[in-house]
Amino acid sequence: MSPLLDVRDLRVSFHTEDGVVHAVDGVSYSVDTGRTLGIVGESGSGKTVSSLTTLGLTRSRSTTISGEILFEGEDLNTMSADRLRRIRGNEITMIFQDPLSSLHPFYKVGWQLVEAMRTHRSIPKAAARERAAELLDLVGIPDPRRRVDQFPHEFSGGMRQRAMIAMALANEPKLLIADEPTTALDVTVQAQILALLDDLQRRLGMAIIIITHDLGVVAETADEIAVMYAGRIVERGTAEQIFNSPQHPYTWGLLQSIPRLNTPRGQELVPISGRPPSLINRPSGCFFHPRCPYVREAHKRIDPRLEAVEGDPGHEVACLLEQEVRSRIWRGLQQGRTPAELAALAQPEAVSQTGQAPSLAEGPSA
Amino acid sequence: MTATTKGAPLIQVRELTKHFPITRGIILQRQVGAVKAVDGISFDVHAGETLGLVGETGCGKSTTARLLVRLLDPTSGQVLFEGEDIAKRRGERLKALHREMQMIFQDPYSSLNPRKTVGSIIAEPYAIHGLYAERGARKKQVQELMDRVGLNPEHYNRYPHEFSGGQRQRIGVARAIALEPKVLIADEPVSALDVSIQAQVLNLLKRLQREMGLTLIFISHDLSVVRHMCDRVAVMYLGKVVELAGGDQLYSFPRHPYTGALLSAVPVPEPAGGKRQRQLLTGDVPSPANPPPACRFHTRCPKVQEVCRREEPLLEDKGGGSLAACHFPLTEEEVALQLPAGLAGSTVAAEG
Numbered sequence: 201m202s203p204l205l206d207v208r209d210l211r212v213s214f215h216t217e218d219g220v221v222h223a224v225d226g227v228s229y230s231v232d233t234g235r236t237l238g239i240v241g242e243s244g245s246g247k248t249v250s251s252l253t254t255l256g257l258t259r260s261r262s263t264t265i266s267g268e269i270l271f272e273g274e275d276l277n278t279m280s281a282d283r284l285r286r287i288r289g290n291e292i293t294m295i296f297q298d299p300l301s302s303l304h305p306f307y308k309v310g311w312q313l314v315e316a317m318r319t320h321r322s323i324p325k326a327a328a329r330e331r332a333a334e335l336l337d338l339v340g341i342p343d344p345r346r347r348v349d350q351f352p353h354e355f356s357g358g359m360r361q362r363a364m365i366a367m368a369l370a371n372e373p374k375l376l377i378a379d380e381p382t383t384a385l386d387v388t389v390q391a392q393i394l395a396l397l398d399d400l401q402r403r404l405g406m407a408i409i410i411i412t413h414d415l416g417v418v419a420e421t422a423d424e425i426a427v428m429y430a431g432r433i434v435e436r437g438t439a440e441q442i443f444n445s446p447q448h449p450y451t452w453g454l455l456q457s458i459p460r461l462n463t464p465r466g467q468e469l470v471p472i473s474g475r476p477p478s479l480i481n482r483p484s485g486c487f488f489h490p491r492c493p494y495v496r497e498a499h500k501r502i503d504p505r506l507e508a509v510e511g512d513p514g515h516e517v518a519c520l521l522e523q524e525v526r527s528r529i530w531r532g533l534q535q536g537r538t539p540a541e542l543a544a545l546a547q548p549e550a551v552s553q554t555g556q557a558p559s560l561a562e563g564p565s566a
Numbered sequence: 567m568t569a570t571t572k573g574a575p576l577i578q579v580r581e582l583t584k585h586f587p588i589t590r591g592i593i594l595q596r597q598v599g600a601v602k603a604v605d606g607i608s609f610d611v612h613a614g615e616t617l618g619l620v621g622e623t624g625c626g627k628s629t630t631a632r633l634l635v636r637l638l639d640p641t642s643g644q645v646l647f648e649g650e651d652i653a654k655r656r657g658e659r660l661k662a663l664h665r666e667m668q669m670i671f672q673d674p675y676s677s678l679n680p681r682k683t684v685g686s687i688i689a690e691p692y693a694i695h696g697l698y699a700e701r702g703a704r705k706k707q708v709q710e711l712m713d714r715v716g717l718n719p720e721h722y723n724r725y726p727h728e729f730s731g732g733q734r735q736r737i738g739v740a741r742a743i744a745l746e747p748k749v750l751i752a753d754e755p756v757s758a759l760d761v762s763i764q765a766q767v768l769n770l771l772k773r774l775q776r777e778m779g780l781t782l783i784f785i786s787h788d789l790s791v792v793r794h795m796c797d798r799v800a801v802m803y804l805g806k807v808v809e810l811a812g813g814d815q816l817y818s819f820p821r822h823p824y825t826g827a828l829l830s831a832v833p834v835p836e837p838a839g840g841k842r843q844r845q846l847l848t849g850d851v852p853s854p855a856n857p858p859p860a861c862r863f864h865t866r867c868p869k870v871q872e873v874c875r876r877e878e879p880l881l882e883d884k885g886g887g888s889l890a891a892c893h894f895p896l897t898e899e900e901v902a903l904q905l906p907a908g909l910a911g912s913t914v915a916a917e918g
Contacts (some may be wrong), residue, residue, distance in 0.1 A: 391831035416833030459794030471765035
């Protein structure tokens with residue numbers, strides 16, 4: 201059976217005064233009904249642009265889009281604007297990061313929910329209003345009958361996000377795209393919203409794409425994870441694969457640069473040096489090479505492709521290091537060694553004498 | 567572990583209160599209420615330690631920071647710096663206070679003047695205090711500072727827009743340490759930064775603290791970051807300190823149900839390891855203009871009893887060095903259930 205959404209080799213570039221911005225560069229992913237895909241990356245990694253493109257929201261004269269976005273076998277990329285409008289907000293819906301700017305300040309929340317429904321189906325106003333109250337109740341807003349007649353400014357941040365989710369659910373979508381759905385919220389409210397999404401998915405059986413920079417959030421919600429960097433997917437796998445045996449140096453960097461609640465306190469954070477590259481003048485070779493501690497000369501010329509990780513079905517990585525070298529480095533990192541100490545492992549001399557060069561790899565662990 | 571009790575505390579906060587009036591009417595304004603942003607908090611800060619202030623939006627942590635450096639004047643209560651009430655300082659004495667206490671702000675985009683060069687932004691404290699006035703000395707000093715915080719000194723004449731978020735935050739740090747203050751107050755210094763950049767700034771702050779012997783007051787809503795940075799942590803809720811404890815103690819054995827719920831809510835970047843019984847709070851934080859009577863947490867507290875609605879609990883010792891304001895502090899079993907695996911009781915076990 202083909203997946204619900206199947207994105208193949210998507211490329212999006214914007215033509216600006218400064219040059220061509222390659223926001224998304226050959227990205228493929230898919231998501232099945234009832235599953236959650238997490239897309240992780242920093243600002244400028246292309247995670248939001250790729251999902252906006254799914255809904256046709258980046259179409260413009262200065263944008264070049266190529267690739268296929270198959271939703272139930274139909275290509276959303278080549279679809280007419282009219283036909284797409286019938287899918288958007290109906291079969292595929294989206295919730296955005298900032299609930300205040302996504303709700304219209306002049307209209308009552310109930311009215312906005314009714315509009316979302318009546319745009320796509322002909323139901324009488326009264327029935328739609330009734331359903332609006334039901335939806336607010338579904339997403340856990342207390343006293344929904346009174347709340348439908350209130351304006352967005354009368355809602356708190358968490359309630360606005362719930363109202364957004366209610367609107368996204370109004371037409372029982374098959375796919376919900378949540379772009380940083382909890383970034384603007386406090387932790388206790390974030391926990392409520394994530395639990396709500398999880399619960400709704402189980403009840404309504406929709407597919408969810410959750411886009412976030414927060415590794416904690418994806419770990420708790422996603423079944424599969426795609427890590428994006430500079431417009432490309434650099435690593436992809438199940439949540440267990442990404443967190444337990446990450447393969448890409450960028451993923452290692454992300455995992456090691458965040459303080460966690462359950463690691464020893466004094467442990468030093470290991471930041472990724474440098475900063476994300478410009479998407480106009482991208483680095484040559486592997487896009488991560490200017491920040492990668494394990495870079496070899498050849499990596500500055502060769503462009504890595506997403507390849508399967510041997511012995512770990514479903515896990516893919518775009519890294520030029522040999523798998524064996526990668527696993528030795530990751531073991532070293534877990535033992536608390538710094539990337540600088542382990543960098544030598546990646547150099548060709550160390551690799552050519554594999555087996556005889558255990559000096560750093562299998563050295564005494566602390 | 568903790569840099570405590572070396573003589574008198576550097577900063578003593580006593581019953582500090584800040585109410586912002588809510589007024590109605592345009593010409594004849596009358597006060598119809600008050601936002602009780604900070605409502606009677608007391609704590610000490612010792613020289614050389616890092617004190618964390620955590621809490622959600624509207625709990626009063628940023629107002630507290632502004633009161634400490636006297637960017638705001640308190641409604642009542644005192645802040646004693648080296649034993650002296652800062653509210654009584656005027657003129658030169660107030661200026662001297664600002665040499666001792668400096669602040670780093672959350673948003674590196676709005677806290678730097680876009681029309682000034684980086685060099686003149688960092689040199690501004692020297693201009694105000696008339697330091698390094700000789701020709702060339704100021705520039706040399708500023709370039710040294712830039713080098714120290716990891717900026718390229720050659721970028722002296724560039725403007726803030728030419729820098730990334732992380733670099734801008736470094737400019738803010740350089741400006742804050744220019745006068746070699748004793749106390750640095752960092753208000754959400756990494757919240758606006760990307761994950762891979764956050765660690766750079768956190769490591770920088772830790773290094774500077776070591777090198778300069780700074781006392782750091784670190785304000786954040788991110789409990790993982792606070793745990794990483796702080797020796798002691800104060801948890802705030804609706805203008806009150808509800809729990810104050812050493813970092814290890816607070817995270818391994820929280821006593822206040824609010825602290826427990828906060829820790830329980832933090833997503834852990836581990837697909838299986840973080841599984842635990844979530845203590846989900848219902849509803850949102852009530853408005854600080856109209857906080858609930860008695861215990862302010864009673865409207866959301868899972869352990870609420872009748873007495874919580876009548877009597878306000880005091881911040882008092884609940885054993886193990888934890889201060890908590892709660893009639894029914896969490897028990898060990900409850901903590902073990904709610905917290906992510908590997909956190910509950912971790913340090914207790916290590917010590918025993």
